[in-house]
Each structure stands twice: as C-alpha cells, then as structure tokens.
Amino acid sequence: MSTTNFTLDQLGWRPAYAQHLTLEDFETGQPARVVGVQRSGLSVLCSRGLLAVTVPPALCAGSEPAPTVGDWVLVDADAARVRRLLPRHSLLARVAAGTAQRTQAIAANLDTLLVVTSCNADFNASRLERYLALAFDAGITPVVVLTKADLCADPESYLEAAASLAPGIAVVAVDATAAASAARLAPWLAHGRTVALAGSSGVGKSTLTNTLIDDARQDTAGIREDDARGRHTTTSRGMFALPTGAWVIDTPGMRELRVGAVDAGLDTVFDEVERLAALCRFRDCSHAGDTGCAVERAVADGRLDARRLASYHKLQREAAGASRTLRERHEKERQFGALQRQAQRAKREMRKQDR
Numbered sequence: 001m002s003t004t005n006f007t008l009d010q011l012g013w014r015p016a017y018a019q020h021l022t023l024e025d026f027e028t029g030q031p032a033r034v035v036g037v038q039r040s041g042l043s044v045l046c047s048r049g050l051l052a053v054t055v056p057p058a059l060c061a062g063s064e065p066a067p068t069v070g071d072w073v074l075v076d077a078d079a080a081r082v083r084r085l086l087p088r089h090s091l092l093a094r095v096a097a098g099t100a101q102r103t104q105a106i107a108a109n110l111d112t113l114l115v116v117t118s119c120n121a122d123f124n125a126s127r128l129e130r131y132l133a134l135a136f137d138a139g140i141t142p143v144v145v146l147t148k149a150d151l152c153a154d155p156e157s158y159l160e161a162a163a164s165l166a167p168g169i170a171v172v173a174v175d176a177t178a179a180a181s182a183a184r185l186a187p188w189l190a191h192g193r194t195v196a197l198a199g200s201s202g203v204g205k206s207t208l209t210n211t212l213i214d215d216a217r218q219d220t221a222g223i224r225e226d227d228a229r230g231r232h233t234t235t236s237r238g239m240f241a242l243p244t245g246a247w248v249i250d251t252p253g254m255r256e257l258r259v260g261a262v263d264a265g266l267d268t269v270f271d272e273v274e275r276l277a278a279l280c281r282f283r284d285c286s287h288a289g290d291t292g293c294a295v296e297r298a299v300a301d302g303r304l305d306a307r308r309l310a311s312y313h314k315l316q317r318e319a320a321g322a323s324r325t326l327r328e329r330h331e332k333e334r335q336f337g338a339l340q341r342q343a344q345r346a347k348r349e350m351r352k353q354d355r
Contacts, residue, residue, distance in 0.1 A: 005048065011046075017086055021074065030077055032072070033071070034070060034108075037237065044073060044075060051080055069237040070247075071088065072086040072109065073085050089109055090110050092106040092134060094260070095259065106198070110138075110195065111195065112143060112194075112195040113140045113142045113196055114196065115144050115145065115198055116147060116208065117199050119147070119148050119173075123146075123161070129166075129311050133259055137262035142170075144170070146171065150175055155173060176204035176207040177207055179214070188246075191246065194247045195248050197209060213240045259318050260319070261319050261322045266312070280294045280295065281293070281294075296309075
C-alpha cells in the first residue's frame with residue numbers, strides 16, 4: 001500500500017458517514033480508513049498518510065465484530081489512537097471455526113465481492129453458493145471471476161455452471177496475469193469503489209491483485225498439479241489503491257466458510273427453490289419427504305438439481321443454528337444489562353442511606 005496522502009473522497013468516503021460525526025469530532029479527530037490489521041493495532045490511511053494506531057480493548061469486546069480492513073474509524077488528531085468505529089454500510093463476515101458461533105469480519109464497506117475460482121478441480125458450486133449468500137445478505141454485489149480459462153479445454157461449461165448459481169449473477173473469465181484480460185473487471189473498479197477478492201488458495205487472487213495494481217506486492221504460488229489445490233500465499237487482509245481510483249482487498253484463502261444468519265442471502269441465491277416452495281401443499285413443508293412437496297417433485301422430474309436442494313438444506317441448517325445462537329447471545333446480554341442496572345440502582349440507594 002502506498003504512503004501517499006489521500007483525501008477522504010479518494011479513500012471512498014460517503015457523505016452518509018458524516019451523519020455519525022459531530023463538529024467536535026472533526027475538531028479533535030479525523031476519519032481514517034483501515035488498510036491493515038495487526039495484533040498490536042491497525043494501519044490506517046488518512047490525510048496525514050499511513051498511520052499505525054492502537055485500538056481501545058472495549059472496541060473489540062462488544063457483540064459487533066472488531067475493526068477490519070475497509071472500516072472507517074475516527075482517529076485522535078494528536079495521538080495514534082482510535083476513538084471509535086464508524087457504522088458500516090456493508091460487512092462481509094463468516095462464522096468463525098469452533099462451537100461459539102463467533103462472527104469473524106472479513107472486510108467492511110464493500111461495494112463488490114469478486115468471488116474467484118478457477119476452471120479446474122477447484123471449481124465447487126456449493127462453496128460458491130456460500131460466498132454468494134454471504135454477499136447478497138450483506139448487500140454487496142457479487143461477481144464470479146473464473147481464472148485459468150486459457151488452460152481449460154471447455155471453459156464454457158464453467159461459465160454456464162457459475163451463471164446458474166444465482167439469478168442475474170455476473171460471471172467474468174480472466175487471465176489473472178494479463179492486464180488486458182483483467183480489464184474486463186473495469187465496470188466494478190470505478191473511482192472510490194471498494195472490492196474484495198475471496199476464494200480458496202491458489203486460484204489466482206493475489207496474482208490478480210498484483211495485475212490490477214500493476215505491482216508485485218502480494219506473494220504468489222502455484223497450485224499443486226496433482227489435485228489443483230492451492231498453497232496459502234496471502235495470510236492477512238490488505239487494501240490496495242488501483243490506478244482507476246478504486247480499492248481492492250485481497251483476503252486469505254479460507255478452508256472453511258461457515259455462514260451466519262443469512263436468510264435473505266439464501267432467498268436470493270436459491271430463488272428457484274423459494275419459488276417452487278410456494279407451490280408446496282403445506283406452508284411449513286420441509287422439502288424432505290413431506291406430502292405434496294413441489295420442490296422434491298421438481299427434483300424427481302429433473303427441473304431442479306438434487307445438488308442444489310442438498311446445498312440449500314445444508315445452508316438453511318447453518319443459518320438457523322446461527323440465528324438461535326444470536327438470539328441466545330442477545331438474551332444473555334439483555335439479562336446481564338438488567339443485572340448491571342439493578343446493581344447500579346442498589347449502589348445509589350445505599351449512598352442515599354449513608355447520607
């Protein structure tokens with residue numbers, strides 16, 4: 001990333017962000033954009049250039065995900081310290097590994113998610129559906145980017161398969177090493193826009209990032225030819241300025257992508273399943289052996305791919321589990337808040353009695 005000073009407009013600032021700041025905020029601090037996350041703090045860009053700033057522990061302890069790449073923060077004018085996190089207009093997040101159902105932020109304030117896969121054994125329709133559901137649920141425009149099409153005997157089959165995963169989804173085939181080919185992504189790389197690249201390791205995310213920024217800042221490594229699986233090269237998220245005035249975030253390859261409560265995203269990705277479900281005999285049809293199920297009938301007569309239905313069921317179960325955990329967490333927070341208020345009232349009463 002460059003240490004050049006950037007204006008707010010160049011960093012992707014939106015007028016709506018200013019609604020969350022007061023005149024005093026602008027007098028004592030300044031907005032900055034997070035371009036890197038380290039254990040010791042954040043790297044941010046603002047009118048003063050590239051700064052390393054610390055983050056108050058309280059900012060990472062709440063129910064909202066901690067600051068991530070792409071976020072806007074208010075930084076003290078006279079200290080390298082974050083004062084607060086500004087509300088996000090979009091957040092791409094997944095459920096972290098483990099049993100706690102903790103939300104892990106991937107990137108914030110995105111306009112477009114470039115879901116990168118390759119025309120080989122890495123192409124996995126069910127995994128792509130996960131990325132698409134996350135993007136749609138967050139209000140982010142997803143674009144499927146197919147790499148290595150020049151090495152594939154039948155690239156059209158991959159293009160058709162990707163296009164069938166969601167209604168109206170844009171699919172672009174590129175040579176990640178060629179600037180002329182990568183220029184096909186220009187419609188999503190206008191001035192002030194922010195895009196993130198996501199996908200498994202070895203599909204060409206870092207190579208494509210280097211081509212877009214016309215640099216070689218991201219280390220790259222090829223796939224293992226025996227199984228087409230990539231080697232991890234990007235180990236942390238970073239945000240880079242493009243010659244077009246857009247910003248690109250490269251994310252590490254994710255072996256596991258668990259979705260949260262993404263009901264709206266699932267409705268969009270599996271639009272044909274939702275339309276068929278409206279024809280089921282019973283409104284609470286589970287589409288798993290129920291009498292008069294229009295969805296299963298469509299699978300039986302070939303109008304709906306059985307893999308699609310299996311993927312839909314699996315993601316629905318994950319989303320339902322995340323919703324239950326979220327409700328339970330909110331209930332615990334509500335109960336804890338009530339106990340805190342009760343304790344504070346008791347303290348005030350005791351002080352009155354002591355007087």
